[in-house]
Amino acid sequence: MAPPTSSQSRPGRTLLLLLALILAMGATIALQKAFVPKFGLDLAGGTTVTLSPVTTTGKAPPSESIDRAITIIRARVNGQGLSDAEVARANDNIVISIPGVGQQEALKLVSTTAELRMRQVLAAASAKEQPAQMPTAAPTPSGSASPGAAASAGASATPNAGATPAGRALSSALTAPTPSPTARHANAATGQHANGATGRKHGARGAGAKASPTPTPSASPSAAPSAQASDDPLAGQDTSGIEPALLDQFRKIDCTAKNRGQGAQDDPSKQIVACSDDGTVRYILDKAAVQGTEISGAQAGTDPTTGEWIVQVNFKSKGASQFADITRRITSLPAPRNQLANVLDGVVVVAPTIEEAIPGGSARISGNFNQTSATELADQLKYGSLPLKFRQSEVTSVSSTLGQDQLRGGLISGAFGLLIVVIYLLLYYRGLGLIGVASLIVATVVTYSIVTILSHNAGFRLSLPHIIGLVVSIGITADSFIVYFERIRDEIKEGRRTLRSAVEVAWRRARRTILVADAVMFIAAIVLFFLAVGGVAGFAFAMGLTTLIDILVVFLFTKPLMAVAARMRFFAKGHKLSGLDAERMGRTSPAEQTMQEA
Amino acid sequence: MAGVISRLYRGDIDIDFVGKRKIWYGLSAALLLLSIVGLIVNGLNLGVEFRGGSVFDFPRTTGSSVEQIRDTVGAAGPHQIIVQQAGQNSWRVTTESLDGAEVTKVQQAVAERFGMPDKEVSSQVIGATWGGEVSQKAWIGLAVFMIAIMLYLSVAFEWRMALAAIVALLHDLVITAGIYAWSRFEVTPATMLGFLTILGYSLYDAVVVFDMIKEVTSKLGTSAKMTYTQAANNALSHTLIRSLNTSLVAILPVAAILFVGTTLLGAGTLKDLSLALFVGMIVGTYSSLCVATPILVTLKEREPQWQALARRVAARQTSAAKAAARDAKEAVPAGSQNGAVPGSDKRKKR
Numbered sequence: 001m002a003p004p005t006s007s008q009s010r011p012g013r014t015l016l017l018l019l020a021l022i023l024a025m026g027a028t029i030a031l032q033k034a035f036v037p038k039f040g041l042d043l044a045g046g047t048t049v050t051l052s053p054v055t056t057t058g059k060a061p062p063s064e065s066i067d068r069a070i071t072i073i074r075a076r077v078n079g080q081g082l083s084d085a086e087v088a089r090a091n092d093n094i095v096i097s098i099p100g101v102g103q104q105e106a107l108k109l110v111s112t113t114a115e116l117r118m119r120q121v122l123a124a125a126s127a128k129e130q131p132a133q134m135p136t137a138a139p140t141p142s143g144s145a146s147p148g149a150a151a152s153a154g155a156s157a158t159p160n161a162g163a164t165p166a167g168r169a170l171s172s173a174l175t176a177p178t179p180s181p182t183a184r185h186a187n188a189a190t191g192q193h194a195n196g197a198t199g200r201k202h203g204a205r206g207a208g209a210k211a212s213p214t215p216t217p218s219a220s221p222s223a224a225p226s227a228q229a230s231d232d233p234l235a236g237q238d239t240s241g242i243e244p245a246l247l248d249q250f251r252k253i254d255c256t257a258k259n260r261g262q263g264a265q266d267d268p269s270k271q272i273v274a275c276s277d278d279g280t281v282r283y284i285l286d287k288a289a290v291q292g293t294e295i296s297g298a299q300a301g302t303d304p305t306t307g308e309w310i311v312q313v314n315f316k317s318k319g320a321s322q323f324a325d326i327t328r329r330i331t332s333l334p335a336p337r338n339q340l341a342n343v344l345d346g347v348v349v350v351a352p353t354i355e356e357a358i359p360g361g362s363a364r365i366s367g368n369f370n371q372t373s374a375t376e377l378a379d380q381l382k383y384g385s386l387p388l389k390f391r392q393s394e395v396t397s398v399s400s401t402l403g404q405d406q407l408r409g410g411l412i413s414g415a416f417g418l419l420i421v422v423i424y425l426l427l428y429y430r431g432l433g434l435i436g437v438a439s440l441i442v443a444t445v446v447t448y449s450i451v452t453i454l455s456h457n458a459g460f461r462l463s464l465p466h467i468i469g470l471v472v473s474i475g476i477t478a479d480s481f482i483v484y485f486e487r488i489r490d491e492i493k494e495g496r497r498t499l500r501s502a503v504e505v506a507w508r509r510a511r512r513t514i515l516v517a518d519a520v521m522f523i524a525a526i527v528l529f530f531l532a533v534g535g536v537a538g539f540a541f542a543m544g545l546t547t548l549i550d551i552l553v554v555f556l557f558t559k560p561l562m563a564v565a566a567r568m569r570f571f572a573k574g575h576k577l578s579g580l581d582a583e584r585m586g587r588t589s590p591a592e593q594t595m596q597e598a
Numbered sequence: 599m600a601g602v603i604s605r606l607y608r609g610d611i612d613i614d615f616v617g618k619r620k621i622w623y624g625l626s627a628a629l630l631l632l633s634i635v636g637l638i639v640n641g642l643n644l645g646v647e648f649r650g651g652s653v654f655d656f657p658r659t660t661g662s663s664v665e666q667i668r669d670t671v672g673a674a675g676p677h678q679i680i681v682q683q684a685g686q687n688s689w690r691v692t693t694e695s696l697d698g699a700e701v702t703k704v705q706q707a708v709a710e711r712f713g714m715p716d717k718e719v720s721s722q723v724i725g726a727t728w729g730g731e732v733s734q735k736a737w738i739g740l741a742v743f744m745i746a747i748m749l750y751l752s753v754a755f756e757w758r759m760a761l762a763a764i765v766a767l768l769h770d771l772v773i774t775a776g777i778y779a780w781s782r783f784e785v786t787p788a789t790m791l792g793f794l795t796i797l798g799y800s801l802y803d804a805v806v807v808f809d810m811i812k813e814v815t816s817k818l819g820t821s822a823k824m825t826y827t828q829a830a831n832n833a834l835s836h837t838l839i840r841s842l843n844t845s846l847v848a849i850l851p852v853a854a855i856l857f858v859g860t861t862l863l864g865a866g867t868l869k870d871l872s873l874a875l876f877v878g879m880i881v882g883t884y885s886s887l888c889v890a891t892p893i894l895v896t897l898k899e900r901e902p903q904w905q906a907l908a909r910r911v912a913a914r915q916t917s918a919a920k921a922a923a924r925d926a927k928e929a930v931p932a933g934s935q936n937g938a939v940p941g942s943d944k945r946k947k948r
Contacts, residue, residue: 045717052731091735108698393728394647395698399720402655402688409868413858417851424850428843464867465791471855472795472875475848476802482847483806486840513809516754517802523746524798531739536791539871543795 011560018442018556025449037448037455040463040538043407045400046099051111051390053094056293060092061388068383069390070094072114072345075277076263080109086459090537091530093393097461109263111392114345116292116384117268118323119285120330121339121351122242125233127255127280233282238337242271246284249273255282264346277347285341285348289326292344292384294319300374309369311378312362320361328357342381349380410467417471418444421478429485431571431578436481439558443477446549469542476521476543477550481558483517484510488562492580499580500566507559514554522547616831619892626769626889633776640779645786645870646692648729652676654691654704655684655720659712666711667691674707675700696723729787736790743797751801755808758897763804766890770800774878788867792874799848799875800882803841804890810837811891815898818907825911826904830895834887845883852876 029035041048053061053069061069066089073094074087085098096110232251239247254260255275266272268288275282296316303310315323330338331354341351352365365377398406422440425433447470454460487506492499525544529537565571571578615622646653654671664681667689671679676693684690696704705719744764751760771793778785814833815826824832852875859868898904 050728052725052728391725391727392723393725393731395701395721395723397721399656399718401657401718402720405688406868409858413851413855413868416858417854420850420854421847424847468855468868468871471851472848474851475844478847479802479844482840482843486837486843490836509813513806516809517805519750519754520747520801520805521798523750524743524794524801527739527743527746528794531735531742536736536787536794539791539795543798 011563014556014560025453029449029452032456034456037452037462040461041097042398042464043403045398045403046097047397049096050394051094052393053388053390055386056389065383065386065388068379069388073110076109079259079262081258111390112263112265113387113389115387116344117288118290119288119341119343121283121336121341122286123234123237123284124336125282127282242284246271246273250284253282255279261346266343266346274343274348277349283341283348290319290322295381295385298378298381300378308366309371309374310364310366311374312364313381315361324359327354330354331356344380344384350377406464410464414471417474421474432485435561435565439481439553442557443549443553463538465538466542469539470546473543473546476546480514480550480554483513499572503562503566518547518551614831615834615887616827616892616895622888622892629773633773636776636779642779642785643782645784647724647787650695650724650726652693652696653722655688656708656718658687658689662712670707670711671704674704695726732787747801755812759808759894762890762894763801765893766804766885767797767800769889770796770878770881770885773881777877783873786870788870789874792871795875796878796882799879803882803886807834807837807886807891825908826898827895830891834891841887849879
């Protein structure tokens with residue numbers, strides 16, 4: 001609440017501030033050479049799928065499950081080579097946007113249910129068959145071998161040759177020292193050991209539900225002797241009990257390819273070939289031993305004694321006995337057949353070596369986890385316990401022709417709407433209308449800049465609902481000017497001394513009205529944005545954005561410009577075209593009053 | 599007529615919105631009744647988005663007719679086929695809900711028959727339960743919005759104003775829905791979007807009026823010469839021009855969308871949304887003048903403070919009338935001092 005005098009002296013500065021703001025946005029746009037906003041698929045053409053996830057029992061899924069589902073769907077979409085596709089969450093729904101039409105096949109893939117199954121590893125090899133690959137793999141494991149896992153697990157035995165033995169319960173493959181990326185990837189690498197590679201890393205031991213890190217010194221079969229240099233990934237591996245067709249498939253599969261089976265529907269009653277989720281290891285896996293739905297929970301946490309990150313998995317009763325059976329059966333087998341792969345949505349997320357039978361329905365996976373990788377694995381396992389079905393709620397495919405038509409329609413109505421409002425303002429408010437028109441132009445420029453910058457830096461895509469929202473909001477912006485102009489006219493009618501003071505007094509009152517009214521619009525926008533589905537959210541976003549821009553423009557442009565205009569003879573003297581002339585006001589003009597009172 | 603307009607322009611007009619509130623209440627009650635009857639008898643004409651189904655859009659080629667299209671699409675599988683012209687140069691075909699393969703089949707059939715690439719045929723498939731989710735979300739949104747607005751207006755103004763604004767808003771929604779029921783306009787998610795936006799506008803207008811009423815009535819002291827009703831009416835008449843202007847300016851761009859949506863694009867989001875907005879804004883303008891403020895006044899006149907003032911003013915008027923009829927006449931409509939339109943006494947204060 002600055003006194004009129006001081007605020008009167010500042011309009012120039014305020015206008016400069018706004019100018020600086022606009023120039024800054026202009027510079028950002030020019031620097032990025034991004035002059036046109038990016039359009040959504042309803043304008044650019046493309047396919048949009050809205051999936052509504054539900055649990056298999058038809059209930060609304062927990063929020064984390066939806067996030068996990070999005071990660072899984074993103075992996076599938078990438079696997080299809082649809083690199084431009086976007087997968088986003090919209091409240092409880094998942095929206096997948098794929099440029100281009102005719103993606104019916106992709107759609108089918110995208111909306112299948114992702115399930116988790118535990119399968120015994122029958123054979124494993126590094127991702128590609130080139131012998132060259134072997135050496136690479138080897139280093140990792142061996143090099144680091146020892147880290148945390150060793151210590152922790154260490155508990156006992158440490159038998160393993162190379163590496164650190166130790167995990168506790170089910171140890172994940174991970175133990176490997178992790179070269180660089182996440183431990184999990186390293187772990188995948190560990191898988192290779194299976195393949196006869198050298199480093200044998202994970203140790204594993206069974207830990208009971210009690211969590212006790214009981215160090216049963218399992219003699220882990222660290223055997224894993226020499227790596228063979230044969231071209232055949234299966235050389236030296238026991239292929240007994242594997243369906244012959246799978247052996248060929250295994251030799252051919254390229255796990256380093258983008259599509260390494262994400263989203264493949266694996267039949268639990270059949271053996272399968274699968275890749276690790278990071279594409280470093282390929283496996284032949286036995287029939288499913290435990291279904292993911294038999295998992296009752298999974299948490300990441302740290303081992304109280306060692307501080308090492310672990311994942312604790314609990315099973316439901318049937319799962320617990322199945323898990324006990326399979327661990328008992330495979331623990332004594334030679335690698336890699338003592339590994340139990342967890343296959344989620346067609347790829348192996350982890351394949352820990354089972355170092356002893358684990359009864360009791362609770363197991364720990366340890367290895368070289370950090371907080372992120374442990375949490376990720378726990379989330380994946382949890383997701384497997386409650387797989388989601390995806391209902392295709394809406395599938396829209398817009399041809400680029402239709403998209404262009406819609407864009408044209410939106411732009412024409414915007415231009416047209418702006419034009420009528422401009423004409424109306426000029427006819428009704430004459431000179432004042434000019435100020436209103438200038439404000440609308442500034443608002444348009446600011447809106448365009450913000451939309452452009454957002455679309456190039458924050459993933460914003462201008463769609464039809466946004467355009468409609470922006471056009472409709474022209475009215476809101478103009479409303480603010482009208483509120484202010486009418487107040488000024490009130491002040492003059494009631495005998496304000498000069499236009500200059502009328503402008504200030506009217507502003508103080510109009511300001512409150514504008515803020516309250518804008519707050520109402522803003523609340524509407526926020527509520528709609530967060531609660532609505534589909535295009536409504538886009539529309540609400542546009543409305544909220546314009547409401548903020550409206551306040552910006554009225555405060556930084558309209559008001560100061562009015563203050564400047566009040567010093568001009570044209571307005572101050574109540575010129576016939578100023579919109580403030582005596583005849584039209586039905587009272588004496590400000591100028592006449594000034595003279596009379598003087 | 600010209601006289602009315604120029605008086606409107608100057609803000610001189612004095613319509614007794616509040617005093618005649620029984621008339622408005624009666625009118626609104628009749629409209630509400632009519633709307634509810636329409637909703638019960640006719641129901642809403644729900645679009646395919648609520649029923650579930652498939653929609654195909656494709657450009658019009660010369661010589662294509664509704665019959666040809668129906669036959670072509672029918673041969674590809676679907677049974678319930680509605681062919682519509684969408685704007686100047688496209689067709690829209692609505693069928694029951696199809697799966698991915700069926701959609702592809704229809705697209706190919708249409709593309710082949712009318713000689714265009716497959717990808718020119720846009721498609722939309724809406725699951726049967728999606729509409730339910732959309733409307734459920736809309737209801738939740740509506741409820742949350744109303745609560746948020748009630749709270750906000752109660753803080754910014756007072757609860758009576760909040761209540762009056764909400765009642766006016768419900769009034770607008772029901773009447774707009776009634777218009778849709780009677781006219782059989784199709785209700786799509788875009789229409790609901792429009793309904794929800796109307797809420798914002800309806801309130802925007804009411805807020806401007808209430809702000810003025812608050813300002814005017816806050817100056818009513820015990821010695822005021824006007825009752826709350828008269829002061830409110832004064833404020834309302836005074837903001838009339840502003841209300842009409844703001845409403846007109848808000849409706850103009852919407853009318854532009856409606857025009858473009860109808861003539862250029864035909865059926866679709868633009869048209870559905872703008873139609874709802876167009877209808878709703880007109881109803882909203884009426885209600886903020888003739889429903890929201892009268893309700894507020896009805897609520898306020900029950901407060902002892904304003905009842906007492908009303909009695910005093912009445913007594914003063916009677917005595918004044920006896921003394922000098924002229925004075926009384928001037929005092930009330932022109933609002934000489936207290937309760938006059940803002941600004942009259944400002945000069946002394948600041």
